[in-house]
Amino acid sequence: MPKVTIETVAKKVGVSAATVSYALSGKRKISREVTDRILKAVDELDYRPSITARNLASSKTWTVGLYASPTQNIREDYFFNNILAGILDVLHEKKYQIHLYADYLNENNKDHPDLNMTQPIDGALIMNPRINDVYIQHIMQRDIPFVVIGTPDERENSFYVDADITAGYYAATNYLIKKGHRKIILMNGSAEYTQSKQRKAGYVLAYQDNGMDFSDEWILNVPMLEEEGYRVFKQALEEIPDFSAVITFNDTIAVGVLRALKEKNMIVPGKVAVISAGNTMITRIHAPSITSLDMSSYEMGAKAAELLVDVIEKKRIQPSHTIIQTHLVEREST
DSSP: OOOOOHHHHHHHHTSOHHHHHHHHHOSSOOOHHHHHHHHHHHHHHTOOOOHHHHHHHHTOOOEEEEEOOOHHHHTTOHHHHHHHHHHHHHHHHTTOEEEEEOOOOOTTOTTSOOOOOOSOOSEEEEESOBTTOHHHHHHHHTTOOEEEESOOSOOTTOOEEEEOHHHHHHHHHHHHHHTTOOOEEEEEOOTTBHHHHHHHHHHHHHHHHTTOOOOGGGEEEOOSOHHHHHHHHHHHHHHSTTOOEEEESSHHHHHHHHHHHHHTTOOTTTTOEEEEESOOHHHHHSSSOOEEEEOOHHHHHHHHHHHHHHHHTTSOOSOOEEEEOOEEEOOTTO
8 A cells, every 4th residue: 555645635635735734733824624625635544644754844853851750669659650641641732752761860870870862852851850950950951941840959940840748748747736646757758859858848847836846856768669668667666656647758658657557556547647648549449548648640740741842832931830739638547
């Protein structure tokens, strides 16, 4: 069967190839009647425009790079999956493709991370930035438009989308304090990430506003793996006596915490209350169901993708940001 080209469509309709191109791209206004005839011919001929030709014609790759978590985290992180779904839906609508870069940063050699740009991209989304993030530095050095999903160190010159994490952790901590809890363990993320600073800030502020003391020993930094949450919390059970509540930095870590509590026959919520963050499917299907901080992960991904497309297409020039409100969803664990 001969290959169907734009010239094939043009011949069938009785117009020039340029007119077909303009009708499909929307770059020039073509009459409704001609456009309908072109679309009908495209459907009948099953014409698929060449992506390579489109890229050459527009001097664009129509590809966005997503700098995400390490693969070991992605395997367990439903929150990432929700963000990714929001990104994919928007990019599909905007006719962009995505190239995923998992975080393979060598922690012992941060000046030379694996940042091989074999696939040209028009812009980048950078998730969960570190303090002094090397991926942001890499993208900036190459003058590639980017949007951060999270809050970067350099806020004034950045486009970013984030949940109001400080407010969320303030609300979660305050909620537990109002229920009578005095010693609350915060299972925070790794200290190198900016969002870990935000969680701690909300936690500390809630204690201060209630005129209560807390100890830095109650704040534990944990990698994003259920097994690590289990291991670190199991050790905390021996070292931090008389606590009555735990707040984790995501739903996966909460599962590890609940596993350790079950092994110690510590009833939830009778003996210990647990709050997680993310409000993913895990929180609904776990027994007991988990009270969780909802951070609108799908919306976060969608808004970040929309913002990046606007930046790429120069519909946004001045750095700006979107902060998404959080809310606590109460379930059986509190």
